[in-house]
Amino acid sequence: MPESTLFLASALALALTGCATDREPPAPKPAPTPPVAAQPDRRPVQPIPTYAVLPDPQLTPGAVLAVTKEQVCAPGYAAVVAKLKKEVARSKAEVYQRYGIKSHGWGEYQINALVPLELGGSAEITNLFPLAYGGQPWNAMLKDRLDDLLVKQVCSGEVKLDVAQAEEGNDWTKAYTRQFGKPFSYQP
Secondary structure, eight states, rough: HHHHHHHHHHHHHHHTTTOOOTTTTOOOOOOOOOOOOOOOSSSSSOOOGGGTTTTOOOOOOOOOSSOOOOHSSTTHHHHHHHHHHHOOOOOOHHHHHHHTTOOOOOOOOOEEEOOOOGGGGGSGGGGGEEEEESSSSSOHHHHHHHHHHHHHHHHTTTSOOHHHHHHHHHHHHHHHHHHOSOOOOOOO
C-alpha cells in the first residue's frame, strides 16, 4: 500500500473515532461549592422541667421489693436486676405518657427507678420516672453515681438497706449533696 494511502486511511480512521488533534479540550468541571459553616443554635434554652430531676410524688412515690441486704449484695442479684431492667424498658412509653412527654430526643431522658433496682427497687410504674441526661446541675449520670455508691455502702455494712432506699426515695439530690457535695454546674 502506498505511503500516501496509508496516511489518508489513518487520518480518516482518527477523524471517524473522534480522536482528531484539532478537537477542543473538554470544558473544566466547576469547583465544588464549599460547605456552609454550621450556625450555632440560637433557640432559647428551655428549662428542664422539675419532674426531670425529682419525680412527681403522686405519680412516682417509689416502690421496693421484699428483699434483704444479703439478697441485694449476693453475686446472683445482678440477674434479678437485668430482668427488672427489661421490665422497665417495656414501661418506657407509659412513663412518658404519665408525665405528659409527647416527644423527646433520643437520649434526652433515662427512665429511672426512684429507688434503684440494685437496692431492691421495683420495676413497677410507681417507681419509675423520666430523668434528664442533660439537666444542670442534676441529671441521670449523677443519680447513677449516687446509686453505685449507696450499693457499695449497703453491701459493706456502712448503711442499712432501708436507709439507702429512703435516701433515694425521699430526695436523691439531697442524698447526693450529703455524699459528694454540691455538683458543678456549667452555663454554656
